[in-house]
Amino acid sequence: xxxxxTERDVARVVSRVENVGGAAFVSKGVxxxxxxxxxxxxxxxxxxxxxxxxxxxxxxxxxxxxxxxxQHHAGRSTVWVGQPGQQxxxxxxxxxxxxxxxxxxxxxxxxxxxxxAKSAGAxxxxxxxxxxxxxxxxxxxxGRAGLEILADVRALTGLPVVTxxxxxxxxxxxAQHADMLQIGTRNMANFGLLQxxxxxxxxxxxxxxxxxxxxxxxxxxxxxxxxxxxxxxLCERGIRTFEPATRNTLDxxxxxxxxxxxxxxxxxxxxxxxxxxxxxxPLARAAIAVGADGVIVDVHPSPxxxxxxxxxxxxxxELRELAQAVRRLPPVVGRLDAGEVARSAR
Numbered sequence: 064x065x066x067x068x069t070e071r072d073v074a075r076v077v078s079r080v081e082n083v084g085g086a087a088f089v090s091k092g093v094x095x096x097x098x099x100x101x102x103x104x105x106x107x108x109x110x111x112x113x114x115x116x117x118x119x120x121x122x123x124x125x126x127x128x129x130x131x132x133x134q135h136h137a138g139r140s141t142v143w144v145g146q147p148g149q150q151x152x153x154x155x156x157x158x159x160x161x162x163x164x165x166x167x168x169x170x171x172x173x174x175x176x177x178x179x180a181k182s183a184g185a186x187x188x189x190x191x192x193x194x195x196x197x198x199x200x201x202x203x204x205x206g207r208a209g210l211e212i213l214a215d216v217r218a219l220t221g222l223p224v225v226t227x228x229x230x231x232x233x234x235x236x237x238a239q240h241a242d243m244l245q246i247g248t249r250n251m252a253n254f255g256l257l258q259x260x261x262x263x264x265x266x267x268x269x270x271x272x273x274x275x276x277x278x279x280x281x282x283x284x285x286x287x288x289x290x291x292x293x294x295x296x297l298c299e300r301g302i303r304t305f306e307p308a309t310r311n312t313l314d315x316x317x318x319x320x321x322x323x324x325x326x327x328x329x330x331x332x333x334x335x336x337x338x339x340x341x342x343x344x345p346l347a348r349a350a351i352a353v354g355a356d357g358v359i360v361d362v363h364p365s366p367x368x369x370x371x372x373x374x375x376x377x378x379x380x381e382l383r384e385l386a387q388a389v390r391r392l393p394p395v396v397g398r399l400d401a402g403e404v405a406r407s408a409r
Contacts, residue, residue, distance in 0.1 A: 064096040065119040072117025073098065079110050090130050092293040093143065097136070099129040099289065126324070128281045130288035131295065136326040142266050142294045144187055144243045145223030151186045151405045153296050153328045158393035159357030159401035161225065161330070163189040166202060166371035167209035170216075175364040177220045179378075183386035186402040187243070188213070188222040189359055194371055195229045195249050202370040210240035217242075225268055225359075231259040238263040248273045248300060248335075251283045261290025268359075270298040270332070277317055281325055297321060297329045298359065301336030310338025310375075313346055318353050330357035334375045340366070343377060344384045351392040357401070360385065 064073060076098055077087040085102030100107060104123065112121050126132040133139075141154025153159045162180035167173050167190045177188050192209025194202060205212070213224045225243035228234055229250060237244060243266045250256055251272035260267050267287055271280045284295050299318060301311025313336035321329050333346035347358045363369045363376035377385060393400065 064117050068117030088289045090288050090291050090293045128285040131284045131325045131327050133326050140326045142296050144266050152401050157401040157404050158398040160185045160389045161187040161189050161359040162362050164363050165361045166191045166194050167212050168370050170212050173212050174216050176362050177216045179362050183382050184389050189225050192226050193229045214240045231256045234259045234263050238265050257286035258290050261287040261292045266294040268296050270300050273303045295327050297327050298332055300332035311336050315349055315353050318355050328356040331355045332359045334361040338375050340375050340381050348388050
């Protein structure tokens with residue numbers, strides 16, 4: 064739809080399509096509205112959709128993912144995360160550094176980790192209040208108490224918050240506390256949850272499933288987009304292969320492949336890919352070099368006592384090395400610092 068299209072214009076298109084037995088899914092981004100049409104394409108031909116008020120153009124899409132494809136959205140998208148006055152961009156012109164504790168444990172631990180992350184150059188705080196774990200006996204997170212801690216730390220540091228939601232019933236409460244909702248690898252194919260976060264009205268960070276193909280990953284994003292939410296950031300976090308030397312195998316080629324297929328931003332999680340802190344910085348450098356729109360890493364003030372993923376959490380020397388990498392390398396590949404862009408936009 065054109066930039067000045069009205070709600071009435073959108074409703075007119077939807078009505079025309081539904082009258083011939085098709086389905087129309089409206090997705091509203093920051094700068095544009097897209098209506099995805101599903102059904103017998105031949106029945107749409109005589110509708111002359113291009114002539115309707117508010118319609119900018121009509122494209123036939125061959126990709127199975129209609130709304131997140133670059134076939135109808137040639138330019139790559141930027142997603143802004145945070146409350147008004149504190150928004151941070153994730154997109155093709157900038158490099159965004161997200162960091163924080165894998166799990167929220169205490170107010171003190173979370174604040175210290177957030178301060179460490181911010182000092183290293185991070186502009187978005189990650190932290191888990193709900194933790195889906197392989198073992199039912201492992202730490203499962205603080206739940207609502209963890210969300211409240213994250214909200215308090217955001218107020219103290221000014222960092223927007225991204226946190227995982229694992230149950231569709233919790234989407235509303237998580238959205239009340241967080242600036243961005245994360246879908247973890249274990250829930251990438253939880254289609255009811257994808258639809259629920261699509262309805263929540265907040266940006267979504269969608270991690271790739273540990274055994275998912277790129278097409279399956281993009282189809283998961285399509286579930287979110289189909290609910291009217293195009294504010295989606297994809298996250299490559301390593302896939303499960305035959306190689307046991309690392310926790311997962313970081314598919315570094317996925318970044319340019321996805322960027323060629325989809326307009327959505329793509330970031331990399333080297334912490335969960337490696338599972339080892341000594342590999343986080345090298346993998347982050349590789350992510351920057353290949354064109355990732357950002358990285359998300361684990362930091363913890365006391366990794367040896369961490370309740371979740373301590374071996375991959377950065378502290379001290381490794382964190383200083385990462386801070387240096389995210390400061391020096393993005394300009395080499397033509398990226399601006401997302402924090403500087405955010406500050407200039409305020």
